[in-house]
Amino acid sequence: MIGLLKFIRGTVRFKITGSRPGAFLNKLIRSGVGVYGIKSRAGEIYVSCILSDYKEVLRISKDSSCRVHSVKKQGIPIIFERNKRRSGLVWGAVCFLLIFKLLSMYIWTIDICRFETMSQTAACDILRRVGMYEGVKGEFESLKRMQTSAMIEFGNLSWITINADGSNGEVNATEKLPPATFDNAPRNLKAKTDAQIIRVDTYNGTPVVSMGDGAAKGDLLISGVVENADGTVNITHAEGKVTAATRYNEVFVIPKIIEITNVDDTPVSRCSVRLFNVIIPLTLKDIPENSAVLRKFERVNIQGSEISADIITENNYKFSVENITVTKDDADKIMRKQMLLRELFKCNDTQIVTRDIADSECDDSYIYTVNYDCIENIAAPQPILIDNVSALGVTDNE
Numbered sequence: 001m002i003g004l005l006k007f008i009r010g011t012v013r014f015k016i017t018g019s020r021p022g023a024f025l026n027k028l029i030r031s032g033v034g035v036y037g038i039k040s041r042a043g044e045i046y047v048s049c050i051l052s053d054y055k056e057v058l059r060i061s062k063d064s065s066c067r068v069h070s071v072k073k074q075g076i077p078i079i080f081e082r083n084k085r086r087s088g089l090v091w092g093a094v095c096f097l098l099i100f101k102l103l104s105m106y107i108w109t110i111d112i113c114r115f116e117t118m119s120q121t122a123a124c125d126i127l128r129r130v131g132m133y134e135g136v137k138g139e140f141e142s143l144k145r146m147q148t149s150a151m152i153e154f155g156n157l158s159w160i161t162i163n164a165d166g167s168n169g170e171v172n173a174t175e176k177l178p179p180a181t182f183d184n185a186p187r188n189l190k191a192k193t194d195a196q197i198i199r200v201d202t203y204n205g206t207p208v209v210s211m212g213d214g215a216a217k218g219d220l221l222i223s224g225v226v227e228n229a230d231g232t233v234n235i236t237h238a239e240g241k242v243t244a245a246t247r248y249n250e251v252f253v254i255p256k257i258i259e260i261t262n263v264d265d266t267p268v269s270r271c272s273v274r275l276f277n278v279i280i281p282l283t284l285k286d287i288p289e290n291s292a293v294l295r296k297f298e299r300v301n302i303q304g305s306e307i308s309a310d311i312i313t314e315n316n317y318k319f320s321v322e323n324i325t326v327t328k329d330d331a332d333k334i335m336r337k338q339m340l341l342r343e344l345f346k347c348n349d350t351q352i353v354t355r356d357i358a359d360s361e362c363d364d365s366y367i368y369t370v371n372y373d374c375i376e377n378i379a380a381p382q383p384i385l386i387d388n389v390s391a392l393g394v395t396d397n398e
Contacts, residue, residue: 010075135277
C-alpha cells in the first residue's frame with residue numbers, strides 16, 4: 001500500500017556529493033523532508049524522497065557545501081510530465097477509464113445453475129423475459145425485482161437468487177421437490193368411470209359393490225374402513241380389483257384439405273458475432289422468403305475464461321405450403337391410423353370388446369365417431385380423510 005501511494009505521488013532518487021553529507025541529511029530531516037532508502041556507495045550517498053519534497057532539497061543544497069544530482073524519477077506525475085505534449089495518449093487513457101467504469105456497471109456474463117426439469121435454453125428465455133440478460137444494468141433494486149418476477153415465471157422453484165459480482169451475473173435456484181407419496185397410507189378404491197360391475201376381487205378392505213351393480217364415476221367400490229367383531233373399526237389400505245364393462249366414444253375429424261409443408265434440404269447459412277449484446281454480421285447472404293431459421297449460440301472461450309461474446313450460426317430453411325385434397329378413402333386410412341394410436345396409448349390396460357364406427361361428413365371435413373365396449377379394472381385409489389372418521393372411534397390398524 002505504501003509503495004502504491006509513493007507511485008501515485010511520484011518519487012526521486014538522488015545522490016549527495018560534497019563535504020559533510022551527514023550534516024546535510026540532518027538539515028533535510030529538520031526541515032521536514034521525508035527521506036528514505038539511504039545508502040552509501042563509493043563515497044557517495046544515495047537518498048530517495050517524495051517528488052513534492054525535491055524542491056526543498058534543492059533549495060537547502062544551495063546554502064550548504066553539498067550538491068545533489070537526480071538519478072531516477074518515477075511515478076504518475078513523472079509519466080504525465082513526460083507525455084504532456086502527447087495529448088492523444090492522455091485523452092485515450094481518460095476515455096479508457098471512463099469506458100471501463102461505464103462497462104463495469106452492466107452485466108456481461110451470466111452463470112446459471114443447472115435445472116433438473118428444465119433445459120438451459122428454456123431457463124435463459126424465462127430470465128430474458130424478466131429482464132436478466134447480457135447488457136442489463138446490474139443495480140441492486142432491479143436485481144431484486146427480477147428475482148421476484150423469476151419466481152412467478154418459473155413456478156416450480158423453492159427459491160431463487162440473482163446477484164451481480166462485478167460484470168458477472170449469478171443465478172442460483174432450487175426446484176421444488178415432488179410431493180411425497182405414501183404407498184401404505186389409508187385409502188379407498190373408487191370408480192374412475194361409469195361402468196357395469198362384472199367381478200369384484202377384494203384383497204384388503206370392505207367391498208361395497210357386487211357383480212351386476214352399476215357404478216358412476218367417483219362411487220365407492222372397496223372401502224378402507226374395516227369393521228371388527230367387537231364393533232370397532234380400523235382404517236386400512238384398500239386393495240383389490242373391480243372388473244367392469246365400460247363404454248367410450250371417440251370422435252376423429254379429418255379435414256378435406258390438408259396443408260403440407262415442404263422444406264428444402266439445403267439451408268442458407270449465415271454467421272455473426274454478438275459482442276456486448278451487439279450483433280455484428282460476418283456474412284451478408286440474403287435470407288429467402290418463407291424461411292424458418294435455426295440458430296446456434298456458441299460462447300467464446302479464451303484460455304478457459306468465457307467473455308461476453310457469442311458466435312451465432314443461422315441456418316435458414318426455405319419452405320413452401322401445398323394444399324392437398326383428401327378423398328374418402330384417404331380419410332378412412334388416416335382415421336384408422338389415429339384410432340390405433342389412440343388405442344395404443346389410452347387403452348393399453350383395457351380389453352376392447354367391440355368397436356362401432358359411424359362416419360359422416362360436412363362441407364370441410366370427414367367426421368368419424370367410434371363407440372368402444374370395453375372390459376377393464378375401474379378401481380382407482382383415493383386417500384381417506386382421517387378427520388371424517390375420527391369421530392366414529394376409528395383406529396389405525398398399524
